[in-house]
Amino acid sequence: MxxxxxxxxxxxxxxxxxxxxxxxxxxxxxxxxxxxxxxxxxxxxxxxxxxxxxxxxxxxxxxxxxxxxxxPGVIDDQVHFREPGLTHKEDLGTASKACAKGGITTFLEMPNTTPTTTTRERLAEKRALAAEKSLVNYGFYIGATPENIEELSLATDTPGIKIFIGSSTGDLLVDSQEALERIFAETALPITAHCEDESTVQANKAKFAGTSDVADHSRIRNVSAAVTATRRALDLAHRHHHRFHVLHVSTGAEIELLRDHGGLITAEACPHHLFLNTEDYPRLGTLLQANPSVKSAEDNAQIWQGLISGAIQVVATDHAPHTLEEKHQPYPLSPSGMPCVENSLALLLNQVHLDNCSLEQVVHWMCDAPARVWDIVGKGRIAxxxxxxxxxxxxxxxxxxxxxxxxxxxxxxxxxxxxxxxxxxxxxxxxxxxxxxxxxNPAIRGFAAQFDHARGGYWATEC
CATH class of the missing domain: 2.30.40.10 (Urease, subunit C, domain 1)
Structure with missing residues (x-):
């Protein structure tokens, strides 16, 4: 080099x-x-x-x-790179190096680090860390809480607001209807969310109390949990006329909800929900554990058809690394999530090889569409x-x-x-x-992605 x-x-x-x-x-x-x-x-x-x-x-x-x-370089709009606070699992240096190997040139990172990214000051701190360590370009979401709506309304230099409508990792759960209504009504940035209904998940946990079978994870975080939360979020987006992006669609049932978008709604699929399912638990065990959980082979097929039909626009990874020691703990002590940034493009290129899609479709899902969804300036196309x-x-x-x-x-x-x-x-x-x-080339450093939210997102006629 x-x-x-x-x-x-x-x-x-x-x-x-x-x-x-x-x-x-x-x-x-x-x-x-x-x-x-x-x-x-x-x-x-x-x-x-x-x-x-x-x-x-x-x-x-x-x-x-x-x-x-x-x-064009791939844009991964959903990653968890664990810095600050959990760098024994991953840090911005190792993660961005893995991105470079995998063809990802821009990542958008989630706020559930330690401390959580819920203020403009913490956004700036993360950008400073990335400027020092990241080999590729970067952006960082601001996380929503019931108490930080003013911060959400004043934040800039971010792709958007992340809400955990259902607990996943960390302490960013926003489940009260009043808080959700205020966030959608009083902020202007695009919103994205982890959609699993908390009451459904907790009720299912009670049913399976004492289980050590990781396959029960998909019964606890079941289709109903995902569909209920997604329907709730879409209702908020439509009533408040607020741009909303559905993260990691995990069920075929959600596809029908995504077809009547009205120009406000976009969605994404992740490789583990496209290519892995509950039949893989005997082989992978807790390595397969993720939030939202993997579902059935039929759900795989329906999510894939959602991509092909355009109901889902983006492929992202939800890269969520944990050490093997952590993952090999008995369920439910084992954490949810898996790494994917260095293999996601290859997984989709393999589908091109199998004649299940075209290279142009892969480029749209992984490069152009995320740039359009998040209003990223100057990225996603060769032009x-x-x-x-x-x-x-x-x-x-x-x-x-x-x-x-x-x-x-x-x-x-x-x-x-x-x-x-x-x-x-x-x-x-x-x-x-x-x-x-x-x-x-370890001397390379990426740049902070630039966001022009006046452009209007994926459905805008100009990109």
Whole structure:
């Protein structure tokens, strides 16, 4: 890789301390907003300067990408990177390195760290940590509580507000109707939520009191818990005419709720709800435990069809690392969540290989759609003027996921032993190569994502 000593970037997007650099990527099949074309892409410092650039132009580096596809950097809009407070599981350095390997060039991180991110001051503290440690671009949600509505209404430089409508991890439960009504009525930022109905979950816990069978986790956090909370959140969004994003759809029953969106509602699916189900408990045990829980194989199929039909717009990971020692505790002492950032793109590229979807659809779900949902400026597409967050993928590369090769600090994957076809092989963040075929440039630092919420979200005609 290029010597990293000349590539350190200041966190102000307009200022790069690094020597300006021009890179020409030629002979790739490039996924453009209009389709796949064989064109050359010119990167000038941090931006895409030209698509279909002249091959003879003077540049600092020419990348011959014959046989590969060039896609925009993936935007993962739901991750838990555990810093501050729980860095024995993960930190911004290890997590962002795993992102670079997986083709993720921008992450949006959740507020349930220790302390929780519920004030503008804590948002600023997290951005400062990321500026120091993150190899890729970043953004941070502000978490809702019944007491911090003024902070929510004044917050800027954030993708939006995260509500836990149902307890998952940490102490951010907002379950009272009065508090939810106020949050939807008195704030302007887009809202997203973990939707599992708390009363349903607690009633089911009482039914299964004393169980040590992790498969009961899907009976406790069942379809009814998810559907009840999602329906409640959608009602709030429609009545208050407030943009709302449904995180980690886990049931086929939720798909019907998402079809009548009125331009306000978007939703996402995660790999574990697409590709794993209750039949995997005997094989994976507590490694499969997640909130919301995995459901049936039929739910997998219905969620996939929701993606294909457009009822669900985004694929994200809900990357939630825990150590193997923690995960191997007997249920219910075992924590919920699993890592996924370095394998999520490959899991979807494997679906391209299996002819279950197209590469253009994967790029929409993982790159363009999250940029549109969260009003991220300059990201999600390969187009002139956009940020040069780019990934070369080899659609024919076969590789087995192995725990011992995982970059995430927790060092394991629920897909250990599975061979996938289609992998990212090179990643650029703001025009600087951060990853190439197993090698990293640790000197690279990402930038804070910029949000223009006046754009109007996914359903706006202009992106």
């Amino acid at each position: 290029v010597d990293g000593t000349n590539l350190i970037c200041h966190n102000d997007r307009a200022l790069c301390i690094a020597t300006p650099m021009k890179t020409l990527i030629k002979n790739a099949q490039v996924v453009l907003p209009t389709g796949i074309e064989s064109v050359s892409v010119l990167v000038d410092n941090s931006r895409i300067a030209s698509v279909d650039a002249a091959a003879h132009i003077r540049v600092d580096e020419v990348v011959d990408a014959a046989g590969l596809h060039l896609i 002139e003027g956009y940020d040069a967050d780019l990934v070369l993928v080899d659609l024919s590369l076969r590789h087995q996921i192995r725990n011992e090769e995982q970059i995430t600090k927790c060092g394991w994957s629920a897909w250990h032993g599975e061979t996938l076809t289609g992998w990212p092989v090179r990643t650029w963040v703001m025009g600087r190569e951060v990853y190439r075929a197993g090698t990293f």
